[in-house]
Amino acid sequence: MMKDGHAEGENVRVLLISGGVDSLYLYYKYQNVFDKLIFVDYNQPVRENEKKVLDDLQIDYETLILHGLPQEDNGYVWGRNIEIILQLRKLFINKRLVIYLGVNAEDMTRSNTPLFYRKVEDVMNESYTGGIRIVMPLENMNKHDIGIELKKMLPKKITPWSCDVPGEKQCGNCVSCKQGKASEVFNIW
Amino acid sequence: MVNILLLSGGMDSTLIYYIEKNIDEYVFFNYGQKQLKQERNAIKKLNVKYKEIKINKLNYTKNGFIQGRNLTFLIELRELYIDKNIVVFIGSNKDDVFPDNNTKFMKKVESILNASYIKNIKIITPLSNTTKKTISKSLSQVENVSPYWCYSGTDTPCGICKSCKELKKIGEFKKWIQ
Numbered sequence: 001m002m003k004d005g006h007a008e009g010e011n012v013r014v015l016l017i018s019g020g021v022d023s024l025y026l027y028y029k030y031q032n033v034f035d036k037l038i039f040v041d042y043n044q045p046v047r048e049n050e051k052k053v054l055d056d057l058q059i060d061y062e063t064l065i066l067h068g069l070p071q072e073d074n075g076y077v078w079g080r081n082i083e084i085i086l087q088l089r090k091l092f093i094n095k096r097l098v099i100y101l102g103v104n105a106e107d108m109t110r111s112n113t114p115l116f117y118r119k120v121e122d123v124m125n126e127s128y129t130g131g132i133r134i135v136m137p138l139e140n141m142n143k144h145d146i147g148i149e150l151k152k153m154l155p156k157k158i159t160p161w162s163c164d165v166p167g168e169k170q171c172g173n174c175v176s177c178k179q180g181k182a183s184e185v186f187n188i189w
Numbered sequence: 190m191v192n193i194l195l196l197s198g199g200m201d202s203t204l205i206y207y208i209e210k211n212i213d214e215y216v217f218f219n220y221g222q223k224q225l226k227q228e229r230n231a232i233k234k235l236n237v238k239y240k241e242i243k244i245n246k247l248n249y250t251k252n253g254f255i256q257g258r259n260l261t262f263l264i265e266l267r268e269l270y271i272d273k274n275i276v277v278f279i280g281s282n283k284d285d286v287f288p289d290n291n292t293k294f295m296k297k298v299e300s301i302l303n304a305s306y307i308k309n310i311k312i313i314t315p316l317s318n319t320t321k322k323t324i325s326k327s328l329s330q331v332e333n334v335s336p337y338w339c340y341s342g343t344d345t346p347c348g349i350c351k352s353c354k355e356l357k358k359i360g361e362f363k364k365w366i367q
Contacts, residue, residue, distance in 0.1 A: 070271060072307075079268065079305045086257075086264065093248060093256065110304035119297045126288035127260040129250055 002062050006035070008094045009130075014038055015100045016084070017061055019053035019161045021185060022102025022138055025146050027059065028153040030137070034100065037061040040084055042069055042077055049161045056158055064088070081111045085120050085134070094130040103136040106143050106183055114139045147185035159189045190274045195262060196239060198224075198231030200336045201280025201316055204328050206235055208315060209278055215239035218262055220255070221246030223342030231337040242269070253340050253351040259289045260298060267302050267310055274309045281314040284321045284355070292317045325361035336365070 006012050015034045017023045027037070039054060039061045041047050054061055064087060070078045088099060103112060110116065117134045124132045138146060150160070162180050163170035171177055172186070180186035194212045196202045206215075215237050219225055232239060244265060248256040259279070266277055281290045288294065295312040302310045316324060328334055339346035339353055346353050346366055356362040 078271070078307060079264070079302075082264065082301055082305045086260070090257070111301075116301065116304050119301050123260055123289070123294060123297050123301065126294050127257045129254070129256065 002064055002091060004092055006092065006095050009096065011096045011098065012036065012092045013098045013100065014088060016040060017054065017059065019050035020102070021143065021147050021150055021160045021162060022104055024154065024160050025150040026100055026102050026137060028150065030100070038064050040064045040066055042066045042080055046161065046164060046166045049163070049166055053158065053161050057155070082120060085124065089124050089128055089132060093128065096130060097132045098135060099132070100135050100137065102138055104138045104143055104146055105140050143183035143185045147188045151188050190276060191270055192276045192278070193266060194278045195280070196232050197280065198228035198337045199280065200324050200328055200338060201282050203231070203235065203334060203336045204324050205278055205280055205315055206237070207331055212278065216266065217241045219243040220258065224337060224339060227337040227342065227344060231335060234333065234335055254287055259294070263298050263302065263312065267306055271306070272308060276311045276313060278313050278315060280316060282316045282319055282321055282324055321355065322359040322361060325356070329364060
């Protein structure tokens with residue numbers, strides 16, 4: 001189980017890291033900023049693929065387990081993002097919590113946009129003491145540019161995992177792969 | 190669609206109980222509050238069938254603010270009725286000072302939950318424009334009603350907690366403990 005380990009009132013800077021293009025870019029770009037790197041296990045079918053990327057890169061992360069959320073056939077998990085922020089808020093209660101998210105300019109899911117997270121930040125600050133900021137450094141960057149920049153920093157043998165289907169290789173046909181193709185990030189690797 | 194009233198045994202939700210006639214489910218949260226027994230007793234006097242939902246203990250701050258209370262309740266309700274559109278009635282009043290207990294807050298939570306889940310949620314605060322004094326006066330006209338508002342968990346309200354002091358300030362304390 002994940003532990004807090006920080007004194008009351010202390011800043012805790014957390015990066016949510018998944019093994020995908022956006023969060024890996026944040027990891028390399030702002031490596032010395034974070035106090036904690038957290039991988040969320042919400043029972044996603046590709047969690048082992050995602051973790052393998054982080055393990056291959058020897059990234060020292062902790063796991064937040066968030067099982068039991070209802071999942072649709074298309075992979076959408078109801079309530080995932082609000083639950084993640086809520087669990088982090090409770091885990092680091094009374095701390096000045098800064099959460100870095102890899103939301104980019106092309107993210108369209110209603111519960112994964114800057115506007116959504118600003119509302120979440122508001123209601124968390126109105127519900128809890130300590131203070132929380134949700135920072136989205138990539139909100140004005142498109143996926144392709146993020147991919148190009150990450151490619152320069154990432155070891156050559158590593159490919160970020162952005163597919164919804166578990167397996168040896170990324171399928172190229174799922175929603176995430178199709179989005180990757182549309183934003184021309186798929187072919188960078 | 191399910192109409193849900195969040196009962197606490199306090200004056201606001203008790204008054205809504207008498208006003209709103211189209212409620213399908215009554216829900217009470219056990220979050221490790223000191224006044225759990227007294228709140229339960231107040232609800233039992235309403236003679237209504239209700240669900241009690243136990244959640245992890247919530248943190249109190251020194252001024253009596255309960256961290257994450259309304260947000261946690263609303264997310265819990267959303268997940269409890271995951272496959273249904275729900276309307277949640279909450280007893281927030283015009284004099285409420287805590288930042289998570291006003292219409293603006295509720296609208297933001299509504300928007301967040303509607304973006305996060307497939308089914309809809311609507312949060313209604315019927316008393317948001319009503320003062321505590323008016324609520325207390327209206328409720329005192331109902332026979333055999335005995336709400337519990339005190340944070341201390343004593344059978345007779347303590348008279349010194351924030352909630353008791355607020356009632357004293359508006360001259361509505363004494364009539365409820367006689």
